[in-house]
Amino acid sequence: MSDLYVQFKTDLGIVRAVDGVSYTVAPGETLAVVGESGSGKTVGALSVMGLVPPPGRIVSGSVRLGGKDLVGIPEEELRRVRGKSIGMIFQDPLSALNPVMRVGRQISEAVRIHQAVSRRQAKTRAVELLDLVGIPNAAARADQYPHEFSGGMRQRVLIAIAIANNPSVLIADEPTTALDVTIQAQILDLLKTLQQSYGMALVLITHDFGLVAEQADRVLVMYAGRVVEYAEVDLIYKTPLHPYTLGLIASVPRLDVDRERLTPIAGHPPSLIHVPSGCAFHPRCPWVKQLCLETTPSLNAGARASHLVSCHFAGSLPERSPPREGGGIRQRG
Amino acid sequence: MNSKPHGAPLLEVERLVKHFPVGQGLLNRTAGTVRAVDGVSFAIGRGETLGLVGESGCGKSTTARLVLRLIEPTSGSIRFEGREITKLGRKELRKLRREMQIVFQDPYDSLNPRMTVRRIVAEPLVAHGVYERDAGRIFVEELLQRVGLNAEHADRYPHQFSGGQRQRIGVARALALRPRLIVCDEPVSTLDVSIQAQIINLLEDLQEEFDLTYLFIAHDLAVVRHISDRIAVMYLGAIVEVADKLELYKNPLHPYTQALLSAVPAPDPARKPQSERIILRRDPPNPLELPKGCRFHPRCFRAEEVAAAGNEESVVGGGGHLVPRRCAEEEPALDARGWGPGHETACHFAEVRTVP
Numbered sequence: 001m002s003d004l005y006v007q008f009k010t011d012l013g014i015v016r017a018v019d020g021v022s023y024t025v026a027p028g029e030t031l032a033v034v035g036e037s038g039s040g041k042t043v044g045a046l047s048v049m050g051l052v053p054p055p056g057r058i059v060s061g062s063v064r065l066g067g068k069d070l071v072g073i074p075e076e077e078l079r080r081v082r083g084k085s086i087g088m089i090f091q092d093p094l095s096a097l098n099p100v101m102r103v104g105r106q107i108s109e110a111v112r113i114h115q116a117v118s119r120r121q122a123k124t125r126a127v128e129l130l131d132l133v134g135i136p137n138a139a140a141r142a143d144q145y146p147h148e149f150s151g152g153m154r155q156r157v158l159i160a161i162a163i164a165n166n167p168s169v170l171i172a173d174e175p176t177t178a179l180d181v182t183i184q185a186q187i188l189d190l191l192k193t194l195q196q197s198y199g200m201a202l203v204l205i206t207h208d209f210g211l212v213a214e215q216a217d218r219v220l221v222m223y224a225g226r227v228v229e230y231a232e233v234d235l236i237y238k239t240p241l242h243p244y245t246l247g248l249i250a251s252v253p254r255l256d257v258d259r260e261r262l263t264p265i266a267g268h269p270p271s272l273i274h275v276p277s278g279c280a281f282h283p284r285c286p287w288v289k290q291l292c293l294e295t296t297p298s299l300n301a302g303a304r305a306s307h308l309v310s311c312h313f314a315g316s317l318p319e320r321s322p323p324r325e326g327g328g329i330r331q332r333g
Numbered sequence: 334m335n336s337k338p339h340g341a342p343l344l345e346v347e348r349l350v351k352h353f354p355v356g357q358g359l360l361n362r363t364a365g366t367v368r369a370v371d372g373v374s375f376a377i378g379r380g381e382t383l384g385l386v387g388e389s390g391c392g393k394s395t396t397a398r399l400v401l402r403l404i405e406p407t408s409g410s411i412r413f414e415g416r417e418i419t420k421l422g423r424k425e426l427r428k429l430r431r432e433m434q435i436v437f438q439d440p441y442d443s444l445n446p447r448m449t450v451r452r453i454v455a456e457p458l459v460a461h462g463v464y465e466r467d468a469g470r471i472f473v474e475e476l477l478q479r480v481g482l483n484a485e486h487a488d489r490y491p492h493q494f495s496g497g498q499r500q501r502i503g504v505a506r507a508l509a510l511r512p513r514l515i516v517c518d519e520p521v522s523t524l525d526v527s528i529q530a531q532i533i534n535l536l537e538d539l540q541e542e543f544d545l546t547y548l549f550i551a552h553d554l555a556v557v558r559h560i561s562d563r564i565a566v567m568y569l570g571a572i573v574e575v576a577d578k579l580e581l582y583k584n585p586l587h588p589y590t591q592a593l594l595s596a597v598p599a600p601d602p603a604r605k606p607q608s609e610r611i612i613l614r615r616d617p618p619n620p621l622e623l624p625k626g627c628r629f630h631p632r633c634f635r636a637e638e639v640a641a642a643g644n645e646e647s648v649v650g651g652g653g654h655l656v657p658r659r660c661a662e663e664e665p666a667l668d669a670r671g672w673g674p675g676h677e678t679a680c681h682f683a684e685v686r687t688v689p
Binding site for chain 2 (some may be wrong): 036037150151152180181182183184185186188189207208209210211212213214215233237247248249251252253254255256261262263265266268269
């Protein structure tokens with residue numbers, strides 16, 4: 001993805017959902033896209049699939065899959081890519097399945113759209129896929145409806161559909177947010193195994209820093225539609241450079257570390273219609289200076305060439321000092 | 334059944350049961366019973382925070398509603414300051430409600446969109462006939478400031494606020510009557526991560542300032558660990574383990590607690606290689622057909638280990654694998670069996686397992 005801009009024209013103004021985002025993901029690699037609600041992480045993923053809902057549209061930029069640009073190609077052609085070369089898993093497994101169609105049929109349809117196989121072959125493949133994603137009695141379960149499946153099992157079905165045509169890229173949008181933690185562990189384990197055996201590139205969209213630490217090779221942190229930090233996972237945790245990343249890591253309670261008191265980020269995420277001037281994070285930043293209000297920082301390499309950050313003062317922030325609570329400029333709310 | 338609270342108990346719950354009949358068919362015959370809360374006992378000391386954790390459907394929210402008598406228990410006892418409240422009549426119950434309030438999970442659903450913030454926060458005062466016009470105005474504005482909002486916010490409507498601000502309004506409403514006990518039902522689970530910490534800190538500050546007691550219900554183990562003094566773990570309607578928070582996280586005894594802790598991803602790439610994670614097989618069973626014996630045995634790895642060691646008489650359990658006969662037939666009671674003080678668990682073969 002390079003320099004992608006996605007905007008929604010609304011009565012209230014233009015929503016800049018994705019505001020110049022670039023990233024790459026290699027076969028077998030996991031890229032985590034981290035951000036809060038409204039950071040543009042989901043819209044970014046949808047634009048890869050050509051699924052940005054109206055009135056949203058890709059204003060400029062490109063999404064290349066194996067060198068071929070997917071932005072602006074005819075819907076017909078896009079349909080051949082979607083579900084075949086790129087699979088997608090959504091957050092809510094219930095609303096992503098058709099409630100009145102047998103589960104096996106939903107998987108075999110996904111197969112038949114992209115592969116010239118008979119109905120019977122597709123059905124066999126569906127059962128194979130259900131088995132592969134760890135559903136017991138796959139043959140019998142294929143004849144059941146989604147409501148007969150638990151949340152974790154539904155997510156397995158969606159994974160089966162997403163990988164039905166051996167995609168080279170799998171996009172998982174908060175794949176475990178709706179699931180219980182013991183089920184989440186099962187699903188993540190499954191995704192990892194599948195990724196390793198098929199060499200898929202995985203784009204994992206999440207707000208959970210724990211998931212990121214365990215799953216990702218590289219991390220892209222988004223804020224207000226823009227990339228604020230982009231680096232290998234170890235660097236993000238060991239030497240976070242952007243005040244927002246620092247704030248996120250400091251604000252999460254942890255199982256393995258005792259914290260007397262959490263240090264929250266002041267204020268709340270901005271509206272994407274009225275993105276703050278200069279650096280979009282400036283109203284919440286404890287280290288804000290005049291320059292931050294005036295000039296939008298660009299994404300540049302920090303101490304290492306592979307560690308990108310967009311902050312005017314990334315190199316010179318007081319080392320590890322926690323942002324003061326209630327700091328930043330008060331939001332007019 | 335004495336999960337020991339710190340200090341004198343404010344709330345004591347004993348063998349609390351709530352069964353929901355499930356209707357089916359044209360005549361709505363009772364097709365089965367969901368044993369949502371199935372003999373739960375715990376106590377909370379004054380000024381203490383008891384965390385109640387468990388996954389969806391384990392009965393933690395039902396327990397919360399029972400404690401507040403928003404729904405009626407099937408059986409069991411709830412004592413508030415030593416006084417039995419399950420038998421209280423309407424009038425007495427009303428009085429009691431001043432002492433116990435709730436903060437709901439979803440700040441979008443739990444605030445009336447047609448009311449100004451002032452009315453929302455004042456409503457409990459009005460309902461209990463303690464709202465005075467001028468003093469009330471000032472009181473509400475002070476309350477809003479106390480929870481981190483401005484007095485000018487009083488005349489706005491809920492939709493004009495962000496999720497975190499709405500939850501602050503919910504907290505102000507719960508605080509209006511100066512209750513002793515606040516039940517927090519997943520108060521931060523729908524909020525963005527950067528906002529969660531704001532609300533957690535606010536709840537901690539208010540607890541200190543107003544000497545509040547919390548029953549804090551959540552599924553996020555890290556949040557519960559942060560805010561609680563003691564923690565009770567629920568599985569399918571029963572408490573399977575209870576202990577001081579540090580003890581619970583350091584020496585988890587129940588296999589389900591161990592699996593829960595192990596499943597939480599640590600936000601540190603250097604820790605916890607995934608291969609050491611305990612991954613439970615299968616899903617939780619259908620709540621209409623609770624397993625016989627220990628309710629966790631169909632998913633239990635510990636039962637399998639004990640059976641495999643060969644020293645116990647074993648049978649094929651509800652999960653289709655060999656488990657000790659006791660696990661399949663005899664329901665373990667919550668007991669202390671010589672572990673750390675106040676540390677109780679309901680498992681026949683409990684042993685400490687350090688979770689990676």
